[in-house]
Amino acid sequence: MKLFIICSIPFIISYALSRVVIWRSAGWGLIDLPNARSSHSVPTPRGGGIGIVSGIIAGVAVVYAAGLERFTSLAWLAALTAAMAVTGFVSDRCNSPVRLRLAAQLTMALAAVFILGRAGISWPGALIAIGIAGAVNFYNFMDGIDGLAGAQAAIGGAALAAFGFITGQSWLIFSGLIMAGAAAGFLALNVTPAKIFMGDTGSYAIGFFFACVPLLDGRLFVPVMLVMGTFLFDTIVTLALKPGRGIRWHEAHRSHFYQRAVALGYSHLQVTAAMGALTILFSAGACIYLVSQATAVKTVIVAAELSALVLCAALISKNRRGLA
Template structure:
């Protein structure tokens, strides 16, 4: 491994942070001038008009640091995959940026997401045993984009998750022998940190679709590239995302089973219920961070060290996550019933 690899990794991360931080500062002024404000409402968790679109900082920071790490560091996923990644990120970010300026119909947004994700999936699948892998990858990619959009609803939560995922992913990829993927992960974490500084509670700016949708695509892309590099590494990567995946997936399934219009805005995720029952944004975000550190990190380490047990570690994490989700929801509902009866 080249002695310059650590320096390149750190350099990419620092550059991503600086570009993100500066871009968010400019986005705050831009959003105020253009009237890009999220107003408080029944389906929202904030009480003051707040600028949106700050996720453009994450996008620009990631585009500066991640492709350079993927191309210049050892064990690169290749120029074709890196190019597909960059084009996909730009496409999803662009449609999200337009949506932040004025709500777009769901069809053009979904079509762009599908096309961008398919391009990336074909590039990744071309390094596997069959291009047919692009089909399940496409489904996973589009869901990852949208679940991150769903989970971006309170101050600091989505950015905090991206910081954790980026850092944990970087450690995993470095340990597995891929400095290129490690550098890309750390660049993502650094770009998310540049935004988080302004988005932590009380938030000065929100991520917007430009940030949340693109963030979902990037998390998917990194996970897919790690899977293509070494199949068994997918399990610990998925464990890192378990908090968001469990909350978004179970909430969606319950809404569908109830016959609700699941694609419309709502406040039914666990993190939203916790805020509605009186917990602060900071406290809820801390709870998700505790899950990441106390559950995901040690279980992912076991999955990495003992590949034969990796799938069982993945299953156990998601079952435990589902149990925590159900317990949390029931607790919130009981407190609501006591409040109403009082």
């Protein structure tokens, strides 16, 4: 019952505030207008991340108010995530310049490395901060069709909770359940046809949240990457191919594998469900990776996931060429 309540409160807060954003979006300047590179055809409210982050903050507040957790880093994780969300909100509201956004992301990432990772000024710390900022943008790039980013966050949160049970860490259980609940509350309004998008407010916060978790326990680095495998693979491969297509890394486009799948005729729901199923499978593999002490088993899990992703990408590319 305790865990159910911890998951339910973020869900309710996220859903309710997302409803408020839908109602007030025009007055707040939070309307996403479709363009040639959009995957939607009608103006849609954005800023659902306000609900997600509010749900996270509420969930963490309940955990501490009830005396369920003494590990203060969970509170810092929530606070830093909220600060990153503010950066996203400014982008949603004002479409701030790319350099300004990157500077803000790197600043928050460095703060996370210093506070959560307890690392001083060093080259390794700087590289980790760059990686966190990269993860923020990766998640943002993958927020392009109805339900996809919300479902990934909900499944990823459940995976973190599972990691918490495996490692016996209550803060990890709570953080996972809170993220899963907050993401699910938003997702209820984001499934096809989406009534609201999470916007940069949500994608920045979620990408940052998952990237920062391994700072609190280094054992979680590979498992978290396995859970986020679909997003990481799609983004890294797409970015690698961008220069050859004459597209700048930060420019909007429709060349991600999930976007290509939609172009092939699959619905947003079908693509989201397929990627969600892969993420559930990869999350199970991540749990085995975390439990296993055998290097061979861990190697097989990583190789199997990478092989599955390469196969999916090859099938999409082959069908796209056939369609052309």
